[in-house]
Amino acid sequence: MESFSLILAIVVVTALAFDFTNGFHDTANAMATTISTGALKPKIAVTMSAALNLAGAFLSVEVANTISKGLVDETGIRPEVIFAALVGAILWNLLTWLVGLPSSSSHALMGGLVGATVASAGFDAVHGGVLVTKVLLPAVAAPVVAGLASFLATRLSYGVGGTGDTEATRKGYRAGQIASAGLVSLAHGTNDAQKTMGIITLALIAGGSLAPGSNPPTWVILSAGLAIALGTYIGGWRIIRTMGKGLTDLEPRQGFAAQTGAATAILASSHLGFSLSTTHVVSGSVMGAGLGRKGGVVRWSTATRMAVAWVLTLPAAALVGAGAESVTDLGDWGTAAVAVFLVAASAAIWKISRREVVDHTNVVEETGEPAGVVTTAIAAVTPPPAGQIADGLTVPAAGELASAGLTTAGLTATIPAPAAEPAPAAPPAATV
Amino acid sequence: MKIDWAALGSVLGVSVVFTVGLVALFTLGINGLSRRERAAAQGGSAGLAVTGAYVCFAACAAAVAYGIYLIVGKG
Numbered sequence: 001m002e003s004f005s006l007i008l009a010i011v012v013v014t015a016l017a018f019d020f021t022n023g024f025h026d027t028a029n030a031m032a033t034t035i036s037t038g039a040l041k042p043k044i045a046v047t048m049s050a051a052l053n054l055a056g057a058f059l060s061v062e063v064a065n066t067i068s069k070g071l072v073d074e075t076g077i078r079p080e081v082i083f084a085a086l087v088g089a090i091l092w093n094l095l096t097w098l099v100g101l102p103s104s105s106s107h108a109l110m111g112g113l114v115g116a117t118v119a120s121a122g123f124d125a126v127h128g129g130v131l132v133t134k135v136l137l138p139a140v141a142a143p144v145v146a147g148l149a150s151f152l153a154t155r156l157s158y159g160v161g162g163t164g165d166t167e168a169t170r171k172g173y174r175a176g177q178i179a180s181a182g183l184v185s186l187a188h189g190t191n192d193a194q195k196t197m198g199i200i201t202l203a204l205i206a207g208g209s210l211a212p213g214s215n216p217p218t219w220v221i222l223s224a225g226l227a228i229a230l231g232t233y234i235g236g237w238r239i240i241r242t243m244g245k246g247l248t249d250l251e252p253r254q255g256f257a258a259q260t261g262a263a264t265a266i267l268a269s270s271h272l273g274f275s276l277s278t279t280h281v282v283s284g285s286v287m288g289a290g291l292g293r294k295g296g297v298v299r300w301s302t303a304t305r306m307a308v309a310w311v312l313t314l315p316a317a318a319l320v321g322a323g324a325e326s327v328t329d330l331g332d333w334g335t336a337a338v339a340v341f342l343v344a345a346s347a348a349i350w351k352i353s354r355r356e357v358v359d360h361t362n363v364v365e366e367t368g369e370p371a372g373v374v375t376t377a378i379a380a381v382t383p384p385p386a387g388q389i390a391d392g393l394t395v396p397a398a399g400e401l402a403s404a405g406l407t408t409a410g411l412t413a414t415i416p417a418p419a420a421e422p423a424p425a426a427p428p429a430a431t432v
Numbered sequence: 433m434k435i436d437w438a439a440l441g442s443v444l445g446v447s448v449v450f451t452v453g454l455v456a457l458f459t460l461g462i463n464g465l466s467r468r469e470r471a472a473a474q475g476g477s478a479g480l481a482v483t484g485a486y487v488c489f490a491a492c493a494a495a496v497a498y499g500i501y502l503i504v505g506k507g
Contacts, residue, residue, distance in 0.1 A: 056503065059503060059504050060504065132435075133435055133436070137435060137440075141440055141443075141444075144444075145443055145444045145447050145448075146447065148444070148447075148448055149447045149448045149450075149451035149452065150451065152448060152451070152452050153451045153452045153454075153455035153456075154455075156452055156455060156456055156459070157455050157456070157458075157459045160456065160459055160460065160463070167469060168462060168465035168466040168468070168469050169462055169465075169466050172458070172461070172462035172465060173462065176458050176492070179492075179496055180496075183496060183499050183500070183503075186500065186503055187499075187503050190503050253459075256455070256458070257451070257455050260451055260454050260455055260458075261447065261451040261455075263499060264446075264447050264450045264451045264454070264499075265443070265447040265451070267499050267502050267503070268442075268443050268446040268447045268450065269443045269447075270502075271502050272439055272442050272443050272446065274436060274439040274440055274442075274443045276443070
């Protein structure tokens with residue numbers, strides 16, 4: 001592969017990194033309710049989900065092909081644009097993970113692409129109508145559809161099921177929940193691992209390593225599947241806690257109804273051509289199941305924070321993507337600077353996350369409200385969002401991120417020092 | 433900008449009907465099994481309920497198989 005240039009290698013690695021964040025961001029979608037109701041032990045749950053994600057990656061290349069063939073004009077796109085888009089998506093994924101909020105990885109990716117394209121080719125290159133029909137409307141529709149389905153199913157189940165709590169009941173709902181969570185994992189593997197395959201294939205085509213119209217090569221399928229499985233296995237425990245415990249309290253029966261509603265809505269939507277984000281579907285169905293039980297409550301404050309994160313996902317990732325694209329435009333050293341910035345910012349976010357570790361040992365702990373960093377950070381993500389997320393990451397955190405940004409600024413000499421009032425897109429955007 | 437209300441509507445309809453149907457079937461199946469448990473505790477048996485339960489579970493398994501078929505069939 002002589003035409004396999006450095007920039008291509010960087011794009012491939014970044015795409016795999018995105019795939020990894022996608023995996024650990026979305027473990028919660030399949031497994032949060034299964035873990036919180038105790039149907040599976042946390043480690044077993046993520047292992048199973050990872051295996052099914054990997055299996056799903058090999059099932060088809062259809063989704064990958066829709067991305068790499070025809071969605072964007074292959075001749076016009078440069079690897080740098082894809083790289084910038086991925087930077088935006090990764091940073092947003094990490095940031096929402098830090099504050100424990102589920103948000104759509106697909107929206108982050110689309111946001112990154114939109115931002116990078118705008119910076120590269122101007123506003124005309126983005127179709128506003130497509131944004132509304134493919135992004136905005138599904139984001140509103142998904143929780144409603146899945147929520148309604150789970151709500152009605154939970155109601156019905158408590159209605160006909162009576163109150164019997166025998167051994168058979170517990171075992172039964174446990175098995176049912178595992179089965180529907182497995183379906184969600186499998187569907188996630190086919191959809192999301194393939195998005196990355198599509199991106200890598202697109203980059204390879206754009207860089208001239210592959211003929212236009214090629215299917216993803218085997219090494220791409222394998223590495224994308226492994227990256228998402230590894231991410232899933234490591235587990236975004238913070239998001240699992242929010243999804244499984246933070247939104248509402250679920251009994252096994254509700255968990256089963258929620259997961260079944262989610263699996264059905266995901267399959268129905270992708271089959272009927274009205275794609276819904278897995279994250280939005282699962283959040284909606286968890287809330288629906290929570291409301292379906294008599295006396296069940298949904299913590300609307302958590303739900304509101306999630307909604308805010310969803311609204312911010314696209315513009316925030318777009319801002320970072322646009323910033324990254326304008327810097328990569330300056331030449332090879334610009335690309336290098338963005339790569340350094342990505343690594344530094346990711347390291348900073350990881351370091352902040354260590355202040356209050358959430359892992360498989362304490363993910364289902366009975367804490368009325370998640371404590372420490374998570375609480376402070378989450379509490380800050382309430383409307384009005386502008387300028388508050390960064391502030392909310394606790395003061396030393398903001399300082400650390402600022403210093404990470406300053407390092408980059410020093411490297412490139414073109415990046416303005418972080419503003420006193422960070423932009424709504426939170427630290428990364430404030431520094432690019 | 434054209435919003436595909438028909439697709440959205442059918443997604444809503446199919447999701448609600450399938451979810452409610454599946455959960456209902458599964459709940460009935462579990463009811464059947466717990467009836468057997470109670471019957472066994474009292475020394476009796478509940479053949480009909482158990483048969484019904486397995487029919488319900490078989491229907492659920494078929495639905496899961498169809499779901500896997502849909503996932504694979506996208507290829």
